[in-house]
Amino acid sequence: MNSIRIPRERDNDYGRAAIKARQEFIRDQTDSPAEHVTHYSLDPCTLPGNVENFFGVAQVPIGLAGPVLVNGEHAQGEFFVPLATTEGTLVASYSRGMKLCREAGGITTTVLDDKMQRAPVFSFNNAREAKAFSEWLDANFEPIAAAAQTTTSSGKLIGIQKFPVSKLLYTRFNYTTGDAAGQNMTGKATFAACAWIKQNYPGELHFLLEGQFATDKKTSVVNMLHTRGKRVVAEITLPATLVEEQMHVSTDKLYAARMRGQLGSIMSVTNNNGNHSANGLTAMFIATGQDVANIAESSALYGFSELLPNGDFYASITIPALIIATYGGGTGLATQRECLDILGCYGAGKVYKLAEIMAATVLAGELSLGSAVVAEEWVQAHDDLGRNRP
Structure with missing residues (x-):
């Protein structure tokens, strides 16, 4: 039985004829008129490397939140933040949190670390052979790094972490990747490094380029502890009077709710003890062309807060794997x-x-939603803004 094939053109698959053929194919093969998805302003010639079998676009509404005031090492000043979302109340909630933080003097942000990994696993006949290879890796790091460097001008191998188990050695090849996210870059560089290792190691070994220990597009404790992408902190101290005035809740009640939520997060074994970091990050990812599947790792969050002796409220979030x-x-x-x-x-x-702007946006959203829950305004806000009206 011959299956029906999606139309393609070998020589010019992003040209007008190929795209029109796929649009007509959709109309013929499905119940969809394919009216809105087939209208777009972008140039299809820019799409090779981003999508295959192109036929149209998904139009996601983009709202503007802010401004958010950021006191960062790299982001300084006020920024209006585009959020691509179909969830009512989201933009309004983030704007509310940004207003609170702006009136408190802004959010301080700090990038603490920057790493991207590929994680080969090496196999041996026994544990002693694996141990000997581990020691050999340390002694030969410089030529291994040089081999990796031949594949990239912006990436750099900065270290190899080793995690032995049984007769296997799991590794994490850690790179800096410049302004690129770097997953493909690190894959190519690590393959070159492993080829050099295979050629120069005096003993027998076998390897898989990825032993599932980089946990690409999967949340994991290893990435939360050791960083994947950017590790960034956003923090602020909020005056008690300002919180009560803007958010209609006292700081002691806000802190008490924070502690109860902390226990709930522990009980449910989440990668996140905050409220909804994935909301703001996903909306920014879609708007700015990030690989949205990386939200699986990037939404991980460590939230920390303190009720200060004078009643003011210190709040911070750490995003350990922002890709x-x-x-x-x-x-x-x-x-x-x-x-x-x-x-x-x-x-x-x-x-x-x-x-830094993303981290500041996340903190503003955490404060807004957390306050709305305590002030019992959360449900009403969704009733007012989150339902389609006729």
Whole structure:
């Protein structure tokens, strides 16, 4: 039985004829009129490397939140934040949190670490052979790094972590990747490094390029502890009077709710003791052309807060695995680049700035939702803003 094939053109699959053939194919094979998805302003010639079998676009509404005031090492000043979402109340909630933080003097942000991994696993006949290879890796790091470097001008191998078990050695090859997210970059570089290892190691070994220990696009404790992407902190001290005035809740009640939520997070064994970091990050990822599947790792969050002796409220979030780019991938596509331009974050040298703005946005959203829950305004806000009206 011959299956029906999606139309393709070998020579020019992003040309008008190929795209029109797929649009007509959809109309013929399905019940969809394919009216809205087939209208777009971008140039299909820019899409090779981003999508195959292109026929149209998904139009996601983008709202503007802010401004958020950031006191960062790389992001300094006020920023209006584009959020691509279909969830009512989201933009309004983040704007409310940004207003609170702005009136408190802004959010301080700090990028603590920057790593991207590929994680080969090496196999041996027994544990002693694995131990000997581990020691050999340490002694030969420089030529291994040089081999990896032959494949990239912006990535750099900065270390190899080793995790022995049985007769296997799991490793994490840690790289800096410049303004790119770097998963493909690190894969290519690590393959070159492993080829050099295979050729030069005096004993017998076998390897898989990825032993599932980089946990690519999967949340994991190892990435939360050791960093994957950018590790960034956002923090603020909120005056008690301002919190009560703006959020209609006292700081002692806010802190008490925080502690109860902390226990709930422990009981449910989550990767996140905050409220909804995935909301703001996903909306920014879609708007700015990030690989949205990386939200699986990037939404991990450590929240920490203190009720200060004078009643003021210290709040912070640490995002330990924020995987983003300001160059390459989907960031250069038409609407995505425009959203990065709104933030002043497109191109080389801007990825730490974007990381700090994202972290500040997450903290503002955490404070807004947390306050709404305590003040019993959460359900009403969704009733007012989160339902489609006729």
